Amino acid sequence: MSYAEIKLMRKKQFLTTNILFSSMMAAYFLFVSVVPLTFRVLFLSLGCLFLLQTIYGYIKKSSGSPVPIFKKVEAYEKEKLGKEWDVQKKVDLGVNLFLSGLMFFQAFFIMRETNRVNIDYQIMAVLYIVFLLVVNLSLYFHVKKVDGAEFGDLQGYTKKSNIYGALLGILLAIVLFFLLIMYVLVS
Template sequence: MNAKEISNMRLKQLLVSNILIFSSVILFFTVVKIASISVSQFTFVVGIILALQGIVGLVRGDTTKSVIPIFEKVAVYEKGKMGSEWYKERKTNFIWNIILGGFMFMQSYWNRRMPEQSFEWEIAFLITVLFIILLVINIASIIRFRKIDTSINSTEFKGYTRKSNAIGVAIGIILAIILGVITLSFVFL
């Protein structure tokens, strides 16, 4: 694949990813608003989604097949560039999904005795959270793309999954603090 083809593929990948994320978040919060679900139910549903993604991913193994053609093309390309580290990265991501799903189940259990109040979302809050999610995902994706696309061979990826996960955890903690502050500012202002 030449540089122009790679650039076009990455642009399509980002576009499709952003559309899917945007649509999913809007759909999810619309359903939450219409169905008037409680905090416990919300965290339970998120836990199910995360756990299922992780389990299905682990069961599928190292296949590059995808319902969305651009993701299959990207998977084939990245698997060729990264070698065995591609599978390690995917497996680690799926395990993290299962762990986060378990954490959400615990949250659901801990919140089960809270008064059954439904979420009351302010549109400004939703837009802020959606913007932050899209911004972080796009920046992380672009950094990852550059690392993969500029590599010469798969030996450059030795330890890549471990390093990227450590960075991801650190950024996740910082992002959680930022989102916590934003949430508190919407609650108390």
């Protein structure tokens, strides 16, 4: 694959990722606004979704994405990363399984809750912007690392990127937690 083809593929990947992310967030906000949903049902639904993704990932050898650009990216990265691609896929499935368990655990502890999920659009707008920024930055650094490396130079990439991601995720969670507390205290 030539440099120009890779660059075009990556532009399409960024565009498609942003469109899908924005569409899913809008659908979520609309769904929660229209359907009277309790937190228990929300956590059970998310747990089932993550569990189904994990099961599908274990059965399917590839991501199985119906989006053509993601199939092309997957083939390119699988060739470029080699064995590291398999490690990355296993880690992703493990994270999905952990998130599924976490959602079921939360649903179990709020069994009797009948409070409906309410949306504070100011908080959701801030979270949307933060998450969109995180998705784009993580994709940017991933693309930069993968595309800039030679074949076989990416041994240990998954471990390093997951450690950095976990540390940045913890830092982001702390910052968002304090911002949320300040917002609640000011309101």
